[in-house]
Amino acid sequence: MKTHVKALVVGGGAVGCGIAYHLAKAGWDTMLVERDELTAGSTWHAAGLLPLFNMGYATGHIHDYSVKLYAGLEAETGLNAGFTRCGNLRMAQTDARMDEYQLYSATAETIGIEHEFLTPAQIKERWPLVRTEDLKGALFHPTDGYINPADVTQAMAKGARMAGATIERRIQVNAYRWTGAEWVVTCERMVEKGGNLVPSGEVFDIHAEHVVTATGNHAQRTARLLGIKIPAIPVEHQYIVTEPDPALVAWRAAGNPEHPVLRDADAKWYVREERGGWILGPYERNAPARFLYDVPESFRADLFPLDLERIEEEYMSMIHRIPTSETVGLKDDFNGPICYTPDGNPLVGPAPGLRNMWLAEGFSFGITAAGGVGHYLAQMMTAGEAEIDMASLDPRRFGGWMTTEYAAKKNEECYEHVFVLHHPDEEREACRPLRTAPAYDRQIAAGAQMGQVNGWERPNYYAPVGFDDHAARSFRRGGWWQYARSEAEAIRNTAGLIDASAFAKHRVSGPGATAFLDWFTTNKLPKVGRINLTYALTETGTTRTEYTIVRLAEDDYYLISAGAWADYDGDNLRKLVEDKQAEFGAITVQDITTQWGVYALAGPNSRAILQEIVRDADPATALGNKRFPWLSMRNIELGMCPVRAIRVAYTGELGWELHYPIEFGRYLWDLLIKAGEKHGLKLVGARAQNWLRQEKSYRAFGTELGRDATPLEAGLDRFVDLDKDFRGKQAMLDKGIRSKCVTLLIDGPADADPWGREGLFADGTRVGRLTSGGWSAAFGKQIGMGYVRPDLATPGTKLKVRMFREFWDAEVAEDSPFDPTNARIRVDG
Structure with a gap:
């Protein structure tokens, strides 16, 4: 057996085999080890569905790639993976559900996923066994279907071997050690004894330059071995198989086609045909998390006892939707572990704090994702980055503050929410509040409706006390919209x-x-006491992170970046500092996120408010342009609170970010509120801020800025100093300008704004997509930002944006359409 390889994949389910397949195809010397047999984890009992439907851009690409890959595996390997392309019918009982499908349609359109909408009458005409009188319609994917999980795994395994990979079974990993150049992975051969797998005593090391863990239900054991946190914990998922349904048997005997996979999202289940009967898979309430700390040694290809009472509601709704199933008996049942993460997306990418260690964990739709994850992860490993932005799946999006209990409860919630309406303004309630800023109670008392960012509670908007945020959610303008508009106007x-x-x-x-x-x-580094906006690039020249850099002293810098990405940014910083210290000298990196709070005060009256409370020998000039110019930092005193004040505002108005020692948070909040009373101060949340920054064409990380576009493509040339050398510079230049970021003013529907997922069209041809969207208080119409073909990025260009399946006029605006000269930001006083 080999003991030295380029890449070692740990885990022989569908995901692990998909990764080994693509690494081997990329030319890497690859080995896969599995502690039991291939498919022995969740793969063997998976239902094998291939749902293309996904609201996420990256995950949508992953699913689309997988389905296309699986269709050609038999021709490549000679193994039939059992791919049945019967289609997927997502039914809707409500108008809100149809709105969800129409928003998804925008994402699917930008990816290129084939889909169509059907009326209840069209559904009934095609599939008479389905009850339709209480439906509003359906979304249909004709290229969707299902596959045999074990067969597709074996096909990818064979394809990996054909490309030169080695696959070894009955090998358990017991330790990982990084030498500085490679991983030494201590393994032990397993043998079967009395129906259990037990160690044989044969211990050996495998040396690998790179390691990928795809350990599924065993993720918590993997986390302990690596000394990190992996918030992937399984949740029970059960499905039942019925005896043959005579009506279905007769339907097929008459020469009719197989039913598509049926999904009644409002009833929270999927159903598909199985040997003349039906498979029902519900996503019910109260499904428990399992294996919070470890998988028992005795648990192999095993199942949990079925809990029929827990799925009674979903079972009865299946009978309602397919009346002929009422008299059909149960033939088989499955209740097994399926991994989840707190946000439902898998963990794909570099492990926090570790070199050349890659995670592929937490797959709730592992069969659908396996091929695509293998493709894009292999790109990241072999080329430096994937062709799509994979940040939304990065394992470092979850901070080290996350505990086992938190992950388990959020994963249970995520399971229950599989078929809950996925509003873009959705906020889930489990494990909240948890991380709170000092003024949290004050904000709640003022009517704050909170969102959660990296565990932090953050006001989305303020409404009258008692307002129901859940009822206010919508795919159009929710009940919160009027309050966000008022905040933006303030x-x-x-x-x-x-x-x-x-x-x-x-x-x-x-x-x-x-x-x-x-x-x-x-960008050029700022002088002491000044700030600069700048970008850190990937090795491939795309945007890794946006930073505001404040220079505190000659060799002392304060870096501010997006709130959701503290561990993502910190891990990258620490690793690169470690790489470059020998070249540049001693460097210290400290994560001080929880040591400093931030209040952003902005608007024409912001200087007058601060003048009420600033303690200075000459308060009248303390905040003027001469002593405190735009894009500078000063240490000031507001009342009794020491403040690191930065003259900058993400809203594009005169304003300051007030960075304060966290323990002063309540005091400073109360001081600002009192000082602002006579100046029209209003409390403002993140939704209004998001609208306002688009009026200034301020790009945001995770939307306009990501690992699939360069700063030059984002239109940020003024923050790129081509006279100096910086990481990724040549790769950025080599990419050229493939697309260009623009701001658009939109004449859209009267009851809805774009969410930043919609396609952009010219002469009926898709030419780009929105990445952000909302309402402009300044222009009284919808606004959006996105990417288009470079030849269409000129201000004044007329385009169309598709919202709710209709085309609406959009015009490319000049960059920073509101106050393009920054006169309001620079105003003196």
Whole structure:
């Protein structure tokens, strides 16, 4: 057996075999080890569905790739994976569900996934066994279907072997050790004894430059061995198989086609044909998490006892939807573990804190994702980045604060929410509140409707006390819209106060800090007491992170980045500092996110508010342009609170970010509220801020900025100093301009705004997509940002945006359509 390989994949389910297949095809010397038999984990009892439906852009690409790959596996390997392309019918009982499907349609359209909409009458005409009188319609994927999970896994395994990979079974990994150049993976051969797998005593090491873990239900054991946190914990999922349904048997005997996979999302189940009967798979309430700490040694290809009472409601709704199933008996049942993560997306990418260690864990739709994950992860490993932005799946999106209990409860919630309406303004309630800024209670008392960012509670908007945020959610303009509009207008006309404490904050200091940051980022470094907006690139020249850098002293810097990405940014910083210290000198990186809170005060009256409370020998000039110019930082005193004040505002108005020691949070909040009373100060949430930043064409990380576009494509040339060398510079230049980021003003429907997922069209041809969207208080119409073909990025270009399956006029605006000269930001006082 080999003991030295380029890449070692740990785990022989569908996901692990998909990764081994693609790494081997990429030319890497690859080995896969599995502690039992291939497919022995969740793969063997999976229902094998291939749902293309996914609201996420990256995950949508992954599913689409998988379905296309599976269709050609037999021709390549000679193994029939049992792919049945019968289609997928997602039924809707409500108008809101149809709105969800129409929003999904925008994402599917930008990816290129084939789909169509059907009326109840069309459903009944095609599939008479389905009851339709209480339906609003359906979304149909004609290329969707199902596959035999074991067969597709074996087909990818054979394809991997054909490409040169080695696959070894009955090998358990017991330890990982990084030498600085490679991983030494300590393994033990397993043998079967009395129906159980037990160690044989044969211990050996495998040396690998890269390791990928795809350990499924065993993720918690993997986490312990690696000394990290992996919030992938299984939840029970049960499905039942009925005896043959005579009506279905007669339907097929008459020469009719197989029913598509049926999904009644409002009833929370899927159904498909199985040997003349039906498979029912519900996503019910109260399904418990399992294996919070370990999988019992005795648990192999095993199942849990069925809990029929828990799925009674879903079973009865199947009978309602397919009346002929009422008299059909149960033939078989399955209740097995399926891994989830707190947000439902798998963990795909670098392991936090570790070199050349890659995670592929937490797959609730592992059969659908296996091929695509293998493809895009292999790109990340072999080429430096995938062709699509994979940040939404990055394992480091979950911080080290996350506990086992949190992950288990959120995963249970995620399972229950598989078929719950996925509003873009959705906020899930489990495990909340947990991480709170000091003024949290004050904000709740003022009517704050909270969202969650990296565990932090953050106001989305403020409404009258007792307002029901859940009832206010919509795929169009929800009940919250009027309050967000009022907040946006306040910042443009008077002043608004935003709690931005969730910002990620790192301090980079030491003799090598300046040289390192000059290499690490695209822009010139600021002078002491000044700030700069800048970008850190990937090795392939795309945007890795956006930073506001404040220079505190000659070799002391304060870095501010997006609130959802503290561990994502910190891990990257620490690894690169470690790489470059020998070249640049000693550097210290500190994550100080929880040490500093942030209040953003913005609007024409913001200076007057601060003048009420600033303690200075000359308060009248303390905040003027001469002593405190735009894009500068000063340490000031507001009442009794020491503040690191930065003259910048993400809303595009005169304003300051007030960074304060976290323990002063309530005091400073109360001080600002009192000072602002006579100046029209209004409390403002994240939704209004998101609208306002689009009026200024301020790009946001995770939407306009990501690992699939360069800063030059994002239109950020002024923040890229081509006279210096920086990481990713040549790769950025080599990419050229494939598309261009633009801001658009839109004449859209009267009751809806774009969400940033919609396709952009010229002369009936799709030419780009929105990445952000909302309402513009300044222009009184919809606004959006997105990417189009470079030849269409000129201001004044007329385009169309598709919303709710209709085309609406859109025009490319000049960059920063509101106050393009920044006169309001620079105003003196």
